[in-house]
Amino acid sequence: MGRIVVDRSVCKGCGYCIQFCPKHVLHMGEQRNTSGYGNHCPDMLEGTECVACATCAIVCPDSAITVYR
Amino acid sequence: MMEEIVYQRSKYLRPMLTYYCAGCQHGIVSKILVELAEEMNIVNNLAICYGIGCYVAGTMNLDLDMFPALHGRACAVATGFKRMRPNQLVITYQGDGDCASIGLGDTLQAAARGENFTTIMVNNQNYGCTGGQLAPTTPIGMVTNTSPYGRSVEAQGYPIRMAELVANLDGCRYAARGALTTPAQIRQAKKYVRRALELQQQGHGYTFVELLSACPSTYKVPFDKVKAFQEEHVYPVFPTGVFKEE
Ligand SMILES: Cc1ncc(C[n+]2csc(CCOP(=O)(O)OP(=O)(O)O)c2C)c(N)n1
Numbered sequence: 001m002g003r004i005v006v007d008r009s010v011c012k013g014c015g016y017c018i019q020f021c022p023k024h025v026l027h028m029g030e031q032r033n034t035s036g037y038g039n040h041c042p043d044m045l046e047g048t049e050c051v052a053c054a055t056c057a058i059v060c061p062d063s064a065i066t067v068y069r
Numbered sequence: 070m071m072e073e074i075v076y077q078r079s080k081y082l083r084p085m086l087t088y089y090c091a092g093c094q095h096g097i098v099s100k101i102l103v104e105l106a107e108e109m110n111i112v113n114n115l116a117i118c119y120g121i122g123c124y125v126a127g128t129m130n131l132d133l134d135m136f137p138a139l140h141g142r143a144c145a146v147a148t149g150f151k152r153m154r155p156n157q158l159v160i161t162y163q164g165d166g167d168c169a170s171i172g173l174g175d176t177l178q179a180a181a182r183g184e185n186f187t188t189i190m191v192n193n194q195n196y197g198c199t200g201g202q203l204a205p206t207t208p209i210g211m212v213t214n215t216s217p218y219g220r221s222v223e224a225q226g227y228p229i230r231m232a233e234l235v236a237n238l239d240g241c242r243y244a245a246r247g248a249l250t251t252p253a254q255i256r257q258a259k260k261y262v263r264r265a266l267e268l269q270q271q272g273h274g275y276t277f278v279e280l281l282s283a284c285p286s287t288y289k290v291p292f293d294k295v296k297a298f299q300e301e302h303v304y305p306v307f308p309t310g311v312f313k314e315e
Contacts, residue, residue, distance in 0.1 A: 010087070013091060016292065020251065058255055058256070061094050062087060063079070068073065
């Protein structure tokens with residue numbers, strides 16, 4: 001069981017992590033980023049299981065994601 | 070049960086917001102560079118010479134040794150640096166406007182001389198920094214701010230394929246092209262850069278890696294359409310792979 005933490009101060013809300021997550025664990029969350037871009041930040045969906053493959057972190061251009069297992 | 074960290078931001082990326090637009094893949098190149106520097110244990114022996122483009126402000130978050138060159142002159146400056154310090158690993162980080170347009174002469178001459186450094190050309194198919202103009206690498210039909218009806222052969226001619234061009238020169242020992250959109254492409258791109266650096270460590274000569282990057286601001290497509298856009302316009306013109314290795 002994995003978990004991701006998004007650093008909202010560097011996330012720009014491009015959503016590449018959501019697009020490429022093989023388990024479809026992520027969606028655009030309610031919270032906005034604090035970086036001034038005003039976009040929403042990704043968040044984990046209820047009832048899905050993250051396998052901590054780190055794909056989201058690899059495709060993140062802003063290195064905003066930390067992955068835990 | 071203790072939680073372990075599977076993946077975290079490299080400590081050589083400063084904890085700051087980059088100046089890139091959202092969805093720009095220059096950030097992935099930065100990530101590849103710091104991760105390789107760490108994995109290959111070359112942080113203290115690596116110098117990056119960068120040209121002029123979006124990455125000038127963007128590279129400020131890299132905690133590596135870097136020095137700038139004039140627009141297009143990175144290969145010439147890196148030549149001098151490498152000849153004075155042959156044991157130091159040298160990378161030139163250039164855009165397509167920098168490397169294939171104003172700096173085309175410098176790049177090809179450095180390759181022909183077989184200078185022992187690595188060029189990383191980030192090909193985003195336009196001049197991002199100055200507002201999205203047509204670059205020598207813009208594919209036919211692609212709309213940019215200076216080709217509003219799409220690049221046409223009559224008006225602007227054909228795009229330049231840098232990796233293949235450089236591979237033709239005898240001094241070049243490694244030429245590859247990778248892409249940065251899907252996870253598999255990013256892993257492959259990292260392997261290309263690693264191979265180029267390993268060959269440079271062995272003193273083989275000029276190594277060149279072209280990385281196809283997305284520029285959603287100029288493509289003017291939403292982020293989830295970037296992959297489809299690249300499949301339609303970019304990958305047919307710029308095949309990925311290794312073109313030369315010796
Ligand atoms: C000698 C000189 N000519 C022109 C410019 C203006 N200029 C700044 S960045 C740039 C284009 C850079 O494009 P590219 O290398 O593709 O990088 P990108 O911004 O797309 O990443 C130009 C033409 C300059 N700074 N210096």
